[in-house]
Amino acid sequence: MSAPDISTETMGQFRGSGVEKHSTVLLGAGASITSGLPSWDEFAARLLISADVVSESLATHLLTRQDPMIAVEAARSNIEAADSSIETTWTQQLSDQLYATVSPLESLSPSPLHQAAVGHYLKSPENRSLVTLNFDVLIEAELNYELEEESNLESKPSLTSITNSESRQGEHSVHHLHGLITPDRAEDVVLTLNDFTALLENRNSWQFKYLKSAVYKGALVIAGTSYRDPDLRQWLHAALKSKPDNHKAFVLLARESFGISKDEFEMLESALSSQWKAVGLHPVLMQDHTDAAQIIRELDYVNREEYISPQDRCKIIWGVHVRNFGELQSVYVDELGKNASNLKNLFEVSTLDVTLWLSNGDGKLIRWASQDRVYRSLDALREVEAGHDSPWIAGQALAQESVIISDLSDHPTRRWNSVIAAPISVEHPLLPFVTCAVLTVGIPESANSFEEEAVKWGDELGKIADQWSSRIFERVYPGEEA
Structure with missing residues (x-):
């Protein structure tokens, strides 16, 4: 299956789901991996190696047997022991390792999933929201590009990356639930076990209030993530309790994220659907990350009578x-x-x-x-x-x-x-x-x-x-x- 094989049955799941009122698109690592940035495990391995915690040959071995959030604590500890200016050094390591294989940096470009999310948002910004688990600003890059293409104004519309508030700021906002890492700065980064634990202790975090508002206003569409993050699971578990019955929170699950064959994925489909429904999410199974991009492009049209899949x-x-x-x-x-x-x-x-x-x-x-x-x-x-x-x-x-x-x-x-x-x-x-x-x-x-x-x-x-x-x-x- 690829984007041309997305059926009427698949798209029918979005009819009357709240997407016609308001939609929030939440992007995970799958969107940025396609652009050339590392997966969560790859990023953790780079940090471990650069901090001299383990050799390259042992990094993958360690991460397959241990939660990466705990393993990355070792990388930060080594840097703390080596330099008294902890925050500066750690911040630099985060930037260096996230973008280590992107050269030149100008070659880093938004993926079809970023483009689809931004295209959907711009059709009705007052009824759409963009949020991400990723540290990069590829959503902002695509949004900036499209705003410049569309705008005939002397001054460009304002665009804000938000890492500490559920509120919109400026004309356009992108919310980063886990903070921000660019080549020259890092803000409110949630990466290690201590980071996640501290965040989860706050039962009224801005991230929770943001997601609670999203599912109350309309549909939430999660794409490009395997839903491993403990804070996201807890936030949504609580947020979904107060949503209107007809509002759905979708998780778009691509086989590409699991790294398994078509036959294996087919055998797992029933189990995957059951487990996601059990936690209150509506699973939409597909093969490739770009299938999710096509689905997001279709959201504006799916409730029309003349719609064709x-x-x-x-x-x-x-x-x-x-x-x-x-x-x-x-x-x-x-x-x-x-x-x-x-x-x-x-x-x-x-x-x-x-x-x-x-x-x-x-x-x-x-x-x-x-x-x-x-x-x-x-x-x-x-x-x-x-x-x-x-x-x-x-x-x-x-x-x-x-x-x-x-x-x-x-x-x-x-x-x-x-x-x-x-x-x-x-x-x-x-x-x-x-x-x-x-x-x-x-x-x-x-x-x-x-x-x-x-x-x-x-x-x-x-x-x-x-x-x-x-x-x-x-x-x-x-x-x-x-």
Whole structure:
């Protein structure tokens, strides 16, 4: 499953849930991991290693057998023993290790989940709220970008990161339940066991009051977290007792967060649903983090009578292509041939392969057309799995909604040494876009021979993907405007 497979049944759970009154989107680590920041366990391991608590080889071993909150206490203790200016040194370590693998820092960019949450918020800021468990300010980065794009005012609307109050401040606010860590400062950080214990002793914390207000006003949508944090569990347990009966608190659970196979996830679905319902949350199970992004995009529309789910929209697109198979094979192969000519010059190679893949809305990605062949029947088209762990690069790109560059494994009959896969999003006249297609480029050179020149070819590939987006839209919705 990837975003195109989100069904009417899945989205029906949000109807009449309070989301039509007010919605609060709470993002966890899954949103920022996609952007390149560490998971909670990875962050803890970095702190342990940098503080000389354990070696790199033992850090993971320690964290698999012990609560990371306790383990990180050792990192702070070592720093305290080494330097009398405790707070300054600890703060610097937090910043250094959170952003250790992001170089340059300017390359850190919001993920599809950040973008979806901000897009949902901006449609009705007075009836929406943004809150996070993460230390980074990627939500703010996306919000700043969108406000600058939309604003024609001489002065930019104010945006505040809040770490110590349930109230909004300024025109736009993002609440950080566990504090804030940027490359140059840290505020109200909740990380170690002592931090969590002290917070839980305060039975009237601002975080609790914030979440209590959120579920009273409307729906709460939690995405990108495995719900491990003891304070969040306690706050919500108490907050949910006073909410109106029809207001729901959703937890969007992606298989990607659990690191297990599709078969294993299927076997666990019943148990996962039962356990979340038992603690008062409404579970929505999915495969990839970007599925959560698509669901958040859909929230503004789900209560409309004319609503069509992402899966059904993809089936409409697929159906048009099936009905016009012969004509579109010819047209698309010609267009792919033109794309190939342009890209050969750009990559400075004598041969390459450009292929268009389409989702069928039924869990599969179909190799629809390539520039050097015309398929005569649907039976000749290859089907592959889509998803973050798909063995096919095209399947991964569809699920991640991002460009992927990868070398291919050695094989005596393989013509290409590497592949670039670019997702294609298709608009709808009335509903959000859905990423339902992928353009792949097979290249005879290894990925490292051109990866560093992504700026050189990235814009052109992006333009080609946009052209395919428009081409598919015009075929499916002739005479309509996106």
